[in-house]
Amino acid sequence: MFEIRVICPLGDADRISQALAAAFDTGPARQYPTRDGKRQRLYVTAEHRDSSTNPTHTESE
Template structure:
């Protein structure tokens, strides 16, 4: 848990407070004024959300995805065409992370050693590093969101 303090113009107070509520699990927003009384000071106790509210269900995220077999073929061909560390583009890492996520989702849920889930998380983290994102969420949820947006706009 942490406390956030924001100084804003009075016209932006509601918008800032709503953005904080949408981003974090928050308590009530308290406010006071700056010494010159021209701006508001907002104080809010917050914590990270355990799951993003706008997280996509896998079925929704991968609705437009080709078959897993097709994606395995595409990923293997793309990796074979160039050296793996030769700057493979974002599309490769997005599709690879989504493929591994889909494989992990199809694994037996009571499996003791879930290597697929570990690989899916590591590929998702690689995508987040590549995107240089400051998003704080489950890496596999991030992949689902990004894949759905990419598939819709490709």
């Protein structure tokens, strides 16, 4: 298990959360504004998918 942190423009959080969920097994994204209030911080807990759910994944990656 690992955590991903993304700083993104306002309004992109949902699109980025969906892309991460497509690539990893994720929990819900926690969203917080940046200190300047111009961007959004996302924190997502994730796990690598095993080969049965992601056939293109190989152990050497």
